[in-house]
Amino acid sequence: MQSLSPSSGISLKSLIRKTTPPPGQTHRFDPVRFVIQCGYRSDSANTNASTVNTNGAPVSYNFAGHVGSSRADWQSSCAILASKVVSQQQDTEKTGGAGDITVVNGHKTLDLVPIDNLPKPLTITDLSPAPMHGSQMRVAYQGVPGAYSEAAAGKAYPNCEAIPCDQFEVAFQAVELWIADRAVLPVENSLGGSIHRNYDLLLRHRLHIVGEVQLPVHHCLLALPGVRKEYLTRVISHPQALAQCELTLTKLGLNVSREAVDDTAGAAEYIAANNLRDTAAIASARAAELYGLQILAEGIQDDSSNVTRFVMLARDPIIPRTDRPFKTSIVFAHDKGTSVLFKVLSAFAFRNISLTKIESRPHRNRPIRLVDDANVGTAKHFEYMFYVDFEASMADVRAQNALAEVQEFTSFLRVLGSYPMDMTPWCPSREE
């Protein structure tokens, strides 16, 4: 990725360089047409022409550094952009001033004191409908520089310009509004499990999964220089990172409270900006370097092969292929609830298609199904959306037939994306 230097900053000029989508990217992909071509249907009502681009495939791991712009540049760009912002609903309950921990969606989050020379995360109010396109791939991620999501962006697109965003929602919108070309989104971790909110966002938005990366996550305990473990009363980090280090924190004999914040690197930045000598952060070694913290303990994740899986999102899908391993992600539901699940899964089992992931989430439009029985009362069944990843490309006739069958059993079916699997050699010691 691009290295951090004042001259590499995102300027307003570069942000508004192109005001129309580049040739070949003017039309949104039409899932209806895509699935009809493949012999099955989806839920989408979109009837636009179907145009795809092919530059979404992940490439080999070569992440060497941070991407960025000067914070000053970024802030001034955002300030100008903010003057023509479409109104966006901000679902936060932020109340505090700089340096406070406040509550966002039930989680504690930080109002950070600015540190020079680092790009400031996009906020929901920075989002402008003005599209912008440089020659370099722009990849939106949630967090601040030093976050694992930034490293994932670098693994997926080694020469990209990574754009920090203060919420996942903002990263989605950055792509939808042509501010970024891709978003990178953590969906599951080998220790901490699924990042549920991101599954909900995948459904709420119309972006397509165009790739995946699996990133070894190697956590460090960071504090201000000179601080010793015995001084600590609190450890702050992303809830996933806290979960991934739970046992090790106890083994280290730390008598500390755990507090969840928006991202790992943001926790490190907060400690540095507020000179907190009683608080440590769980974050990457790179975050220690960026924010001038010392590493008190390394490799504190409860399993040395701790891996987070990220997906890359784009406005258009990539063309599925069969000459390399592909994965396809779908989401479906049925009016009659979970009874359909076995049938759906057997459509894949009969065709020898392996499932790599299954996840259920509340059906937000219809969370409860009531079944009245005059004699005994009313049964209240929870309703679900099921997310399934399977190991086949949509260009594979087995996958097309399986989905043709699945659509017979389901009232809702959407293909989230068909994309190359991350096949980089297994080396968990390649630490972030």
Ligand SMILES: O=C(O)C(=O)C[C@]1(C(=O)O)C=C[C@@H](O)C=C1
């Ligand atoms: O906070 C970060 O650094 C992130 O990139 C987020 C995130 C996550 O959401 O799971 C990503 C990878 C790690 O598993 C911990 C945190």
